[in-house]
Structures are given as C-alpha cells and as structure tokens.
Amino acid sequence: MRITFLTALSFLFISSAAFAQGEKSNTKKFPKELRYNFSEDGEQYVKATFLAQIWGRYTDNNPGTTLYGFDEPTSFDMGLRRVRMQVYGQLTDRIFFYTQFGQNNLSSSGPRKQGIFFHDALGEFKVYKNAVSIGAGLTAWTGASRYSSPAIGSILTLDAPLYQQYTADISDQFVRKLSIYAKGKIGKLDYRLALSDPMAIPVSTGQPGGISTSSMYSSEPPKAQIHGYFMYQFMDQEDNTTPYNAGSYYGKKTIVNLGVGFVQQPQAMWNLSDDLQDTLRSNLSILSTDFFFEKPLDKTKQNAVTTYAAYTFSDYGKNYLRNTGVMNPATGNSNSTVVNGAGNAFPMNGTGNTIYAQAGYLFRKDLLKDLGTIQLFGALQHSTFDALDDPMLMYELGANWLIAGNNAKLSLEYQSRPVFETDALGDAKTTARKGMVVMQLQVGI
Known part of the structure; x- marks a missing residue:
C-alpha cells in the first residue's frame, strides 16, 4: 500500500508540474503528456505514462477443456490484459533512465492479487550523438523482429504477433532480458544489439518439467544469448528513445522499413535420443526478415494504410512446439489427444518456418465527428512446424474505434485458430477450427 501511495503521489506531482508549465487544459481533450522539464529547452526531462487494456471475451474452447476440473466447452470472461506505467527521462546530455512496471493477464479465472512488477529497469549512456x-x-x-518489442499502445491488431517474442517467460520476463545492449542510428540504419543472461529454466512456468525425445529448453546453467535487429528506414524516421516499435502512426507518418534480425544461444535446448540413452544438446537459432509500410493517403484527412509482413526461420531443436493461450480462460484438458492444450491455446512457436502478415485501413480522422474514427485490420500467421503434420493457420479480423487516438479506443476482434489432435499413428493433424471474440477498452496517456 505504501508503494502504491507513493507512486500515486509521484504521478500527481509530475502531472501538476507539467500542466503548470503549459497552457490551461482543455477538459474536452486528453492532456498531451505528463512531463516535467529540467532544462529550458526540454532536452533534460522526466516523463510518465499510464495505459490499461481491459478485455471482455467469448471463447469456443479446445476439445476437452476444463476449468478447475469442470468441463468448460465455452467461456465468457473478463480481465486486465495489460496495465502499465512508465517513468523515464534524460537526466543529463548523456544519461538516460527508463522504468516500466505493471501487471499482465489478471483474469476472472486466474490467481488474485498478483501484484505489480518491473517490466523494464535500465540505465543508458550516450557514447556518440545518436x-x-x-x-x-x-x-x-531485443531481436529478432519488429514486434519482438511492440509498443502496446499502438498495436494495429488486438494483440501483437506474440510468436515474435521468441522466448517469452521461459528464459526472460515477459520479453525483457537482463542485458547489456548497444543501439543507435547511423544515417537511415536503426540498429540494436544485445548480450543477455538468460533466466533460469527450472523456475519457468513456460514449459513442462523433465526431458523427452522432443526438444525443450535445457535446465542446465545457460550460456549467454546474443541477439540483434537492424532496420533500414527509407522514409520518415522512427524514434528509438525506448525499444518499443509502433504498430501504427494513425496517418501522421510515412514509414517504409526493411528489417533483419537474429537470436542465437549455444546449447540452449536439449532432448533425449530415440533410444532414451543419451541427452542431446542443440543451439537456439532464429533468423527473421520483415517489412513495415504505412502511408497517409491524404495528409489533411489523415486516412492511411498500414501493412506488415515477416518471415521467420526458427530452430529450437528436434520437434520443439509451444502452445500459447493469451490470458487462458481454462486450467486443464481431459483429452490427451489434443495437441493444443486447454482453452484458447494453439501452436504458436516451434522449429520450422513462419510467415506472418497484417494490414489495416484508417478512415479519415473526423469520420465520426467528435467521436473519432475507425481503423479496420486483419492478420494471419502461417507456420509449418516439424512437430505438426499440417500447417498451422491462425487469422484475425477486427476494428479499432479510435475515440481519442490511441489514448482511448475500443476494439473488437474475431480470431480463428486450428485444433490439432494426434491420431492412432501419432501424427498431429488439424481436426477442427475454434473461434474467439474479444472486445478491448484501452485508456492511456
């Protein structure tokens, strides 16, 4: 309670100081930002932000799904998908700090009073200009793709392409890694390189215990992970103050970016030989290339098109497969033939190849007069994983109602995912498709 109270006081101070420096606030509009300038030119500052994403959802669950032992073929649930607070600033010409804290995935079926935790906490030194x-x-x-580090407030679809968060909550903490990094811009080339100390696998909840003939993360003390992402920005330049990449600029920028990235960790994975006599070790290797394009069609109307496409080769070792169910509404599955597992989970990561694409269209800024505008979107992930006999195809369709830009928006999305089951021969094949409808309210500053 004391930490919460002090945090609230800090926000009130920053907010009051920011408004005291500027013009009178307009109660019909969101304040521009919570910021206090230490220098007259604004180059030295501290800034705070807040964002909350609230979900209401109907899910057609995977076959055999249970909730605390009870059959749960369908679910309606609500939850806090994300609650985030950032405090960061430029303390001197060379010293920058950044912190982010909050909570993820507080749902009606999950544990209560989870508590906030730090997502990010770093210090940075400017060596040479930008x-x-x-x-x-x-x-x-982090690497190896644009949305390995997504700016959650401006995600085009309801959620980021989470397969690009390649080691999420297994050897890192919700994407964040304990790292030494270098970043910057050389002309139009934006780059990031990092050397990370992977977090301990035995305390991870992201994979089953033990070891089998299919690859999983090794429980041995890990070797260092190196990763990077290089992005050539042909047109307008994107800000790299923080690591997070925008999903849309809402008709305010022309962005044409080509990116390449990688993740590499020696002996990160292990599995048993087919005769169960030997433990085999393999490297974690991921290579990716992607392309992001956004263009205003009319600068006055600020209508725009947004597209993104990515190809990823992932080598997690022999037949590695990971199912992910975002804020999963279930706790178990009584059907052992279902590969997906419980609830809304589906095979999102694995050894193999993935093609991902998304596209959006933003209507003119005053489409709904004082009530904002609409942005339509669609996305798909097509993966051929070694552990599956059929391709994995997930697609999403939806719309964002931008009430006050990305400060206040209401989103509605339908997601369709495949269900994989093993047959008598042990082959994992698609047997059905299941859907999920999500409504999200996002409020932030």
Whole structure:
C-alpha cells in the first residue's frame, strides 16, 4: 500500500508540474503528456505514462477443456490484459533512465492479487550523438523482429504477433532480458544489439518439467544469448528513445522499413535420443526478415494504410512446439489427444518456418465527428512446424474505434485458430477450427 501511495503521489506531482508549465487544459481533450522539464529547452526531462487494456471475451474452447476440473466447452470472461506505467527521462546530455512496471493477464479465472512488477529497469549512456548508446538492465532491446518489442499502445491488431517474442517467460520476463545492449542510428540504419543472461529454466512456468525425445529448453546453467535487429528506414524516421516499435502512426507518418534480425544461444535446448540413452544438446537459432509500410493517403484527412509482413526461420531443436493461450480462460484438458492444450491455446512457436502478415485501413480522422474514427485490420500467421503434420493457420479480423487516438479506443476482434489432435499413428493433424471474440477498452496517456 505504501508503494502504491507513493507512486500515486509521484504521478500527481509530475502531472501538476507539467500542466503548470503549459497552457490551461482543455477538459474536452486528453492532456498531451505528463512531463516535467529540467532544462529550458526540454532536452533534460522526466516523463510518465499510464495505459490499461481491459478485455471482455467469448471463447469456443479446445476439445476437452476444463476449468478447475469442470468441463468448460465455452467461456465468457473478463480481465486486465495489460496495465502499465512508465517513468523515464534524460537526466543529463548523456544519461538516460527508463522504468516500466505493471501487471499482465489478471483474469476472472486466474490467481488474485498478483501484484505489480518491473517490466523494464535500465540505465543508458550516450557514447556518440545518436549513433551509439550503451545501456544495461532488464530491457526489451531485443531481436529478432519488429514486434519482438511492440509498443502496446499502438498495436494495429488486438494483440501483437506474440510468436515474435521468441522466448517469452521461459528464459526472460515477459520479453525483457537482463542485458547489456548497444543501439543507435547511423544515417537511415536503426540498429540494436544485445548480450543477455538468460533466466533460469527450472523456475519457468513456460514449459513442462523433465526431458523427452522432443526438444525443450535445457535446465542446465545457460550460456549467454546474443541477439540483434537492424532496420533500414527509407522514409520518415522512427524514434528509438525506448525499444518499443509502433504498430501504427494513425496517418501522421510515412514509414517504409526493411528489417533483419537474429537470436542465437549455444546449447540452449536439449532432448533425449530415440533410444532414451543419451541427452542431446542443440543451439537456439532464429533468423527473421520483415517489412513495415504505412502511408497517409491524404495528409489533411489523415486516412492511411498500414501493412506488415515477416518471415521467420526458427530452430529450437528436434520437434520443439509451444502452445500459447493469451490470458487462458481454462486450467486443464481431459483429452490427451489434443495437441493444443486447454482453452484458447494453439501452436504458436516451434522449429520450422513462419510467415506472418497484417494490414489495416484508417478512415479519415473526423469520420465520426467528435467521436473519432475507425481503423479496420486483419492478420494471419502461417507456420509449418516439424512437430505438426499440417500447417498451422491462425487469422484475425477486427476494428479499432479510435475515440481519442490511441489514448482511448475500443476494439473488437474475431480470431480463428486450428485444433490439432494426434491420431492412432501419432501424427498431429488439424481436426477442427475454434473461434474467439474479444472486445478491448484501452485508456492511456
């Protein structure tokens, strides 16, 4: 309670100071930002943000799904998908700090009073202009793709392409890694490189215990992980103050970016030989290339198109497969033939190849007069994983109602996912498709 009270006081102070420096606030509009400038030119500052994403959802669950032992073929649930607070700033010409704390996935069926935790905490030193900065801490300066570090407030679809968060909550903390990193811009080339100390696998809840003939993360003391992402920005330049990449600029920028990235960790994975006599070790290797495009069609109307496409080759070792169910509404599955597991989970990561694409169209800014505008979107993930006999195809369709830009928006999405089951021969094949409808309210500053 004391920490919460002090945090609230800090926000009130920053907010009051920011408004005291500016013009009178307009109660019909969101304040621009919570910021206090230490220098007259604004180059030295501290800034705070807040964001909450609330979900209401109907899910057609995977076959055999149970909730605390009771059959649960369908679910309606609500939850806090994300609650985040950021405090960061430029303390001197060279010293920058960044912190982010909050909570993820507080649902009606999950544990209560989870408590907030730090997502990010880092310090950064500017070595040479904007070309080279070096930092360290718990950070999302990661590879190997654009949305390995998504800016959650401006996600085009309802959620980021989570398969690009390749080791999420297994050897890291919700994407963030304990790292030493370098980042900067050289001309139009934006880059990030990091050396990370992977978190202990035995305390992870992201994979089953033990070891089998299919690859999983090794419980042995880990070797260092190196990763990076390089993005050539042909048109307007994107800000790299923080590691998070925007999903849309809402008709305010023309962005044409080509990116490549990688993740590499020696002997990160292990599995048993087919005769169960030997333990085999393999490297974690991920290579990715992607393309992001956004263009205003009319600068006055601020209508725009947004597209993104990515190809990823992932090598997690022999037949590695990971199912992910975002804020899963279930706790178990009584059907052992279902590969997906419980609730809304589906095979999202694995050894193999993935193609991902999304596209959106933003209507003119005054489409709904004082009530904002609409942004339509669609996305798909097509993966061919070694552990599955059929391709994995997930797709999403939806719309964002931008009431006050990304400060206040209401989103509605339908997601369709495949269900895989093993047959008598042990082959994992698609047997059905299941759907999920999600409504999200996002409020932030």
